Amino acid sequence: MNLLPRRYHRIKQVLEKRQPDLTVLTEDVHKPHNLSAIIRTCDAVGILDVHSINTTDEFPTFSQVSQGSDKWIFLHTHPDIKTAINYLKSQHFNIYAAHFTNKSVDYRDIDYTQPTAVLLGAEKWGVSEEAANLVDGHIIIPMLGMVQSLNVSVAAAVILFEAQRQRLARKMYDTSRLDARRYHKILFEWSYPDIATIHQNNGENYPFLGENGEIIH
Ligand code: SAM
Numbered sequence: 001m002n003l004l005p006r007r008y009h010r011i012k013q014v015l016e017k018r019q020p021d022l023t024v025l026t027e028d029v030h031k032p033h034n035l036s037a038i039i040r041t042c043d044a045v046g047i048l049d050v051h052s053i054n055t056t057d058e059f060p061t062f063s064q065v066s067q068g069s070d071k072w073i074f075l076h077t078h079p080d081i082k083t084a085i086n087y088l089k090s091q092h093f094n095i096y097a098a099h100f101t102n103k104s105v106d107y108r109d110i111d112y113t114q115p116t117a118v119l120l121g122a123e124k125w126g127v128s129e130e131a132a133n134l135v136d137g138h139i140i141i142p143m144l145g146m147v148q149s150l151n152v153s154v155a156a157a158v159i160l161f162e163a164q165r166q167r168l169a170r171k172m173y174d175t176s177r178l179d180a181r182r183y184h185k186i187l188f189e190w191s192y193p194d195i196a197t198i199h200q201n202n203g204e205n206y207p208f209l210g211e212n213g214e215i216i217h
Helices: 006-015 034-044 062-066 081-090 130-134 152-169 180-191 195-201
Strands: 022-027 047-053 074-078 094-098 116-120 137-140
Touching: 006 047, 006 180, 022 034, 022 081, 022 152, 034 047, 034 152, 047 062, 047 081, 074 081, 081 130, 094 130, 094 152, 180 195
Parallel strands: 022 047, 022 116, 047 074, 094 116, 094 137
Antiparallel strands: none
């Protein structure tokens, strides 16, 4: 059964704004509502991939955290922080830890139009020393009140919307930034998730889609 054209064009519009070179890495952020809020913010900012590590037993299941946004975001889990950071470095990301140290800079001083990963630390302990030593820099949101830190999902939103502001100014949302192969693959999967699964199980390529999202056999 074909998708309604309006739904197809909405999916296409969202996918065309996704930023493959902007991502988040969460380190032991284990509360489902925090991870959920971060993922929802990522969707709003146009992030496609989120990376996560969790060394505690409390890693929430995907369904707990996603609140529906898992359909539009790819959550990649890594066994440990070093593996996650090495992976992002191999993909040419600059990695900035949202972290309070004497070498932290104001989060607005970063150029988020470059390939950027923002590392967010655990609710209680923050970013680990190991992670802090492996990243390219530390950023802070200035705190002028009585409390010393923001909720992790709030910090994520503040930083990511600055990234969005910079990318909007550079017109980075105006044309699709995904490579053609990934774009068409995701477009089919988001449009026809059940049919995509059948094709995957059969080891078949996806069919082509017409102008209004109709399947061309
Ligand atoms: N006691 C922890 C610490 O010293 O880092 C506080 C952790 S905070 C609740 C959780 C995470 O939110 C932090 O690791 C950091 O990534 C982010 N965060 C919260 N407030 C921030 C701020 N003002 N600037 C940068 N990052 C912040």
